[in-house]
Amino acid sequence: MNPLPTPDPVVGPDPDVVLAGVDARLAAHDAEQAELFPGPPTGRQPVHTLYLPADRVHAGIVSEVGAVALAAFDEHLPDPAALQRVFRAAQVSGDSGGGDLVAPADAPAILALVRAKLEVEPVEDLRIDFEDGFTQRDVPAGRRDRDEDEHVDRILAELITRWSGGSSSPPFWGVRFGSLDPATRRRGVRTFTRVVAGLAGAPDRDALLAGFRPTLPKVTSVDQVRAMVEMCRELEAACGLPGRALRFEIQIETPQSICAPDGSALVARLVHAADGRCIGLHYGTYDYSAACGIAAEYQAMDHPAADHAKAVMQVAAAGTGVALSDGSTNRLPVGDAEAVRAGWRLHARLIDRSLRRGFYQGWDLHPAQLVSRYVATYAFYRRSVPAACVRIAAYLGTGPDAGYLDEPATARALADFCVRALDCGAVTADEITTRAGVDRADLAALTRPGTDHEESR
Template structure:
């Protein structure tokens, strides 16, 4: 600008620069919104119970609940027993009496939040001659579809089928196709909550192939577009680290064309592939922590949820064996929750006891502080709680606090009334804080 030129009008300059920036960033903005839509608005289950297909029938959820309740009543007859078993494994403070009541009610009301019918590793077909295995698996697929089509189902459910690796590809596609077409044959729609799981992924091309399978099945069955969405199971080192050193799992998510709803860590396949001796394969091994940290970054903001794996130490045997397995499982569940993994696998009905004890203790020990911080942030006046004055929370932290409270409500660890009394807000207000509309001030 020359010394004689009049200075630009600030308002006009600002508008001109804004228009230029909008034009420069339009493509990047669209890509960001498409690839990172934010956290899903739907409930996430706290666990997935894997059962071999041959053990799944119309009454299996009720049977699982009965078995879990039997173990609960036998080994945790009251709050003192719960405290004795879990005090060292699950950090306090938490009211053992309240947790005991809540967990027992959960096992009666909704013991299984997510059921996965396993046609992969858990489906061993022991004693079935090699030449009869295809027919045997077909028979199990048809039976499961027939029985579950009219049975009470948990909020989330689905199948794990053979991977798209060459050795299992034909059988996996056959099972998935037979399962979906069988379900859709009753009326051109699928029961709600269906979640197919694609295991042992080793390449982006496998995810693209799965997307194509979903599209073809939707067309063939007359299903609405994007009815079929799926989970990707991370149980191979190749799915974490590509040959060029990049994080392949991020590419897997974005290759799914918006159909990937979850990343599930596979404890034992992944650990074994990394050369970890069987005795040390565990959810808290360093190789597991590395893989899950990469998964967490890859999934952040994409709307894809995360699930930790399982422990194969089952709560069976005598009293001390059961309690030792519960302590281990409870500690691992709490560890996962504190690291932002709000879901994990269970392999046995009695593991539901330690799953819910650890999960409820996690939410209840932090709920008063979380609600007090929300009250301070929003300026509400709780009727039964306090307002936290020792925090200066930013909008992102406020969203996380609201998300914490909603998750506690979803799984039954807290009630709407409790949260309202502690934070002075309703669930709809928490949802608005958790996922504000674009352009909304927090």
């Protein structure tokens, strides 16, 4: 058999020279993309925001809220069987996958973990409301400015004293002030300025500011976001705060914030107009639904109008470092036993639905909703963590084949899922290590693009 002839060497352009030309042409594009899309959010994201009117907030509010939630929990969920029975109908077949929200085998663990959560950290994120929830109905019109100022000063004095050093403070907190629309602008700016000035003078200001999340409501234009950015810069300079110490959430409550007059997705422009200061996009269930003309009976987080808005938000926020939060349900778990349980089931179903759609945070309006918040959240993670751990171990080569051909992006999502489960207390570190053979540091490394293992694949 004659050997195959040796092919002549390929003669042509030097690939390195071609690459240099491509790099030069795309240099500006690469820099722009890196600035506009730095990657997914980093750090812990709370699973909820508890919204309370400012006149109800006081130094012991977190403990008080936890006690109310715990009392409801103990009254209606005395044992694993009761937990499983109450939440049995929380899922809707076809909408969120079917089956019971709480698996019978997992009910004892969820019962114990949720109860411990309500005792130790009942509130992950507290939003003190100086906007719609702060009605001042019983305050004469001529005294409302002074009344709001007094509440700001009182709350700051009480919370700074109580929360200094981390004592009884939630991991995250903030204020929702009046919008930048003309009718509420003066009052909103006054309250936000007063809050920031008070925090700047606090002995433990850096710790308080680390978890501070002010919410800008009812945004309708890019100019409002730009004005908020400039206000933050001016307040940082005037109050002696480090640059970019003030970041904020944008609440999506108006159709104008989703769809601009020219038909473009305005919410994407809102994110980038924030100049890196936007922490999250929060959906406002009822203002948005009402503005779309939805009848009150049908205003809900699972209405098609809500799903459309949130889908646009999700695409706009992807890769920008901005987190997402779903809204709230105003059907509260209060009244007789069946009314409480019905309220929990509805809330839990909506939470599970949001989680499945990639909205890992939502708003709560009542202490008893913390029960369904944590039951639904813990059940969601505990259903999927075992399979996620098997897939992580297979991806890393430390476990048997999982039956999936997972790519780096999916591996990052699996690791992020497990980190979220750990952060909120749905699973323990030992459970992750036992199932996946990795610890939290390994998971955190896996969530970052460009890890050694990813590059080796």
